[in-house]
Amino acid sequence: MMPRKSRAETMEANRQKLISAAREAFATAGFASASMDELTASVGLTRGALYHGFGDKKGLLAAVIAQVDGEMATRAKEAGAQVNDPWESLLAEATAYIEMALDPQIRRIVLLDGPAILGDPSQWPSQNACLATTEQAVADLVARGVMKPVDVEAASRLLSGAAFDAALWVGASDAPDIALPKAVHAYRTMAEGFLAK
Amino acid sequence: MMPRKSRAETMEANRQKLISAAREAFATAGFASASMDELTASVGLTRGALYHGFGDKKGLLAAVIAQVDGEMATRAKEAGAQVNDPWESLLAEATAYIEMALDPQIRRIVLLDGPAILGDPSQWPSQNACLATTEQAVADLVARGVMKPVDVEAASRLLSGAAFDAALWVGASDAPDIALPKAVHAYRTMAEGFLAK
DNA sequence: GCACATTGCATACGGAGCGTATGTGAGCTG
DNA sequence: CAGCTCACATACGCTCCGTATGCAATGTGC
Structure with missing residues (x-):
C-alpha cells in the first residue's frame, strides 16, 4: 500500500506544477528574465526536472502557451455559442478574445513573448486552437454566404490577429x-x- | 591637418556602424541570441562603445527600430502619395506596409522582437512613425466623411496592426x-x- | 602652443544563467 | 527479491551581460 x-x-x-509556476514567472518577469533555477526551486524541484520533461526553456514556454491557448479557445467558443445569429456569434468570439487578452498574463506570454520565441502563431506546435476556432466559424459563414467569398485562412487570420492587436493596444493604453x-x-x-451586402 | x-x-x-551591424545580427540570430561581443567586434569595436553610446542591449534595439520604423514610414508615405483617391491612398500605404514587412529583417526585428523587448509599439520611444502616418491619413478620411466616424486612434491602430499581422502570416506561409x-x-x-456608405 | 580637462572607447572583473553530462535512489518487472 | 528503468538531482563548463576602471586622443583656457 506504500505507493x-x-x-x-x-x-x-x-x-503541471512547472507549467503553473511558469505561467506566473513568464508573465511577471517576461520569458527572457525568468530564471529557471528560481522557477523550479519555487515548486521544490531543480532544473533537472525541467530539462528532462520539456527539453529546454523554450519547450516549457511552448507547453504553457499550448495550455493557455486551449483555455482561450474554449472560452471563446462558449461566448460564441451564447449568440444565435451566426455573424454575431463570430463577433462574440472575437470580442471574447479581446477581453481575455486584457489579462496581463495572456498579453505578455501569448501575444508578446510567444511570437518572438516560437515564431509566428500560425506554425506553433500546439497548432493554435484560437486560430482554428475562428477559422471554423469563418468557413461556415463563407459557406452560408453571410461573408463575402474571401480566402478563409487569410480572413480568419486577419480577424483573430486584429482582435489580439486591439487587446494589445487597450492593454498598453493609459x-x-x-x-x-x-x-x-x-x-x-x-x-x-x-459582410456580404 | 591631422584630424x-x-x-x-x-x-x-x-x-551607424553599430546600428547597421545590429540590423544584420538581430535579424539573423534574433535579439536574444545576438552576441554583443561578436557584433561589436565585427565592426572593429568592443562592448565598451556599445554601452557608452546606447546604454544597454535594449538601447541598441531601440535605435535600430527607430531607424527602420522611420524608413518604413517614409516609404509608405511615398506609396500613398502616388495615388490620388484618398481612400485608395490609405490602402496603398497599408499595402506598402504589408510588402515591406515581407523583408525578414523587418519581421524579425520590428514585428517580433520589438514588441517583446520594448513593449507595445504604441509606446515606443521613437513614437512609431508608421503608426503616426496612418493615424494622419485616417484622421483626414474621417474628417472628409470618407470613413465612418470611428475613433481615429483605434481605427488606425487596427489598420496598421492588421497590415503587419497580414505580413507575418504571409512571411510564415509555405x-x-x-x-x-x-x-x-x-x-x-x-x-x-x-468606408462610409 | 602647452598644460589640463573631457570623453569616447578599451580592458578587466564579477555574477548569473543555460544546457549537458553524470550520478542516484525510488519504483516497476519478472 | 534482484536487477533494471527512469525521473530527477548534482556538478561542470561555457557564454554573455553589465559595470567599474584605465587610457589615449581630442578639444579648450590661458
Whole structure:
C-alpha cells in the first residue's frame, strides 16, 4: 500500500506544477528574465526536472502557451455559442478574445513573448486552437454566404490577429476602461467589411 | 591637418556602424541570441562603445527600430502619395506596409522582437512613425466623411496592426507568393468596413 | 602652443544563467 | 527479491551581460 502516488501520477503533477509556476514567472518577469533555477526551486524541484520533461526553456514556454491557448479557445467558443445569429456569434468570439487578452498574463506570454520565441502563431506546435476556432466559424459563414467569398485562412487570420492587436493596444493604453469600448466598436466596424451586402 | 575626421564625426560613424551591424545580427540570430561581443567586434569595436553610446542591449534595439520604423514610414508615405483617391491612398500605404514587412529583417526585428523587448509599439520611444502616418491619413478620411466616424486612434491602430499581422502570416506561409495576394485582398475587404456608405 | 580637462572607447572583473553530462535512489518487472 | 528503468538531482563548463576602471586622443583656457 506504500505507493500512495504512482510514478506516472507524480510525474504529471510535477509537470503541471512547472507549467503553473511558469505561467506566473513568464508573465511577471517576461520569458527572457525568468530564471529557471528560481522557477523550479519555487515548486521544490531543480532544473533537472525541467530539462528532462520539456527539453529546454523554450519547450516549457511552448507547453504553457499550448495550455493557455486551449483555455482561450474554449472560452471563446462558449461566448460564441451564447449568440444565435451566426455573424454575431463570430463577433462574440472575437470580442471574447479581446477581453481575455486584457489579462496581463495572456498579453505578455501569448501575444508578446510567444511570437518572438516560437515564431509566428500560425506554425506553433500546439497548432493554435484560437486560430482554428475562428477559422471554423469563418468557413461556415463563407459557406452560408453571410461573408463575402474571401480566402478563409487569410480572413480568419486577419480577424483573430486584429482582435489580439486591439487587446494589445487597450492593454498598453493609459485608460484601458475607456479604450476598450473604442477598440471593440472599431473592431466590429472593420470586421463588417467582410459582410456580404 | 591631422584630424581628417573630427571627434563628432567618428562618433556618429561608429554609431551607424553599430546600428547597421545590429540590423544584420538581430535579424539573423534574433535579439536574444545576438552576441554583443561578436557584433561589436565585427565592426572593429568592443562592448565598451556599445554601452557608452546606447546604454544597454535594449538601447541598441531601440535605435535600430527607430531607424527602420522611420524608413518604413517614409516609404509608405511615398506609396500613398502616388495615388490620388484618398481612400485608395490609405490602402496603398497599408499595402506598402504589408510588402515591406515581407523583408525578414523587418519581421524579425520590428514585428517580433520589438514588441517583446520594448513593449507595445504604441509606446515606443521613437513614437512609431508608421503608426503616426496612418493615424494622419485616417484622421483626414474621417474628417472628409470618407470613413465612418470611428475613433481615429483605434481605427488606425487596427489598420496598421492588421497590415503587419497580414505580413507575418504571409512571411510564415509555405508559399508566400501565393499567400500575399490573398492577404492583400482580404485586408482590403476588411478595411472597407470603415468606408462610409 | 602647452598644460589640463573631457570623453569616447578599451580592458578587466564579477555574477548569473543555460544546457549537458553524470550520478542516484525510488519504483516497476519478472 | 534482484536487477533494471527512469525521473530527477548534482556538478561542470561555457557564454554573455553589465559595470567599474584605465587610457589615449581630442578639444579648450590661458
